[in-house]
Amino acid sequence: MMKRLDAYLFFDGNCREAMNFYKDTFGGELNLMTIGESPAKNQFPESMVDTVLHAGLIIGDFTIMASDNCMGGDLPKGKDVSLHLSCESTEEVDLLFDKLSAGGQPLMPPKEEFWGDYFCSVTDKYGFNWMLSFSAQRQ
Structure with a gap:
C-alpha cells in the first residue's frame, strides 16, 4: 500500500x-x-x-x-493545500482515484506525465484535494 x-x-x-x-x-x-x-x-x-x-x-x-x-x-x-500520496503501483493509483472520485470531482485522470510519474488528482466528496502518483524511477 x-x-x-x-x-x-x-x-x-x-x-x-x-x-x-x-x-x-x-x-x-x-x-x-x-x-x-x-x-x-x-x-x-x-x-x-x-x-x-x-x-x-x-x-x-x-x-x-x-x-x-x-x-x-x-x-x-x-x-491551497493538497495531500499527495506516493503509491506502490499504477494499479494502486487507479484504485484510489476511483474510490476518491466516488461522490467527488475528478480533476485530472490518471496518466503518464512528462516528468515520468503516473499521476492524477481528485477532490473527494468532503472537499479535500488529493494528488496520487507512482514513480517507476524512484522504486
Whole structure:
C-alpha cells in the first residue's frame, strides 16, 4: 500500500519566496521548475514563464512540495493545500482515484506525465484535494 503522504502547498505567485523561506528555516535541498523550464510551457501564456510549476524541498525523509496557482482563478483557504500520496503501483493509483472520485470531482485522470510519474488528482466528496502518483524511477 501507499509509500508516503506529503503536503503540497499552492501559492498565489510567491512560491519561490516561500520555498526559499522554508529552506532557510528547515535546511534541505530545494528544486524548482518554472513553467518556462518545462515541456508544458506551450500550454501557458508567455506571461507565466517565471511562474513556479513545481517545487520540492527535501529534508531527510520529509518533503514539502509546492507550486504557484498555475490554473488561475481564486485560491481560497482550504484549496491551497493538497495531500499527495506516493503509491506502490499504477494499479494502486487507479484504485484510489476511483474510490476518491466516488461522490467527488475528478480533476485530472490518471496518466503518464512528462516528468515520468503516473499521476492524477481528485477532490473527494468532503472537499479535500488529493494528488496520487507512482514513480517507476524512484522504486
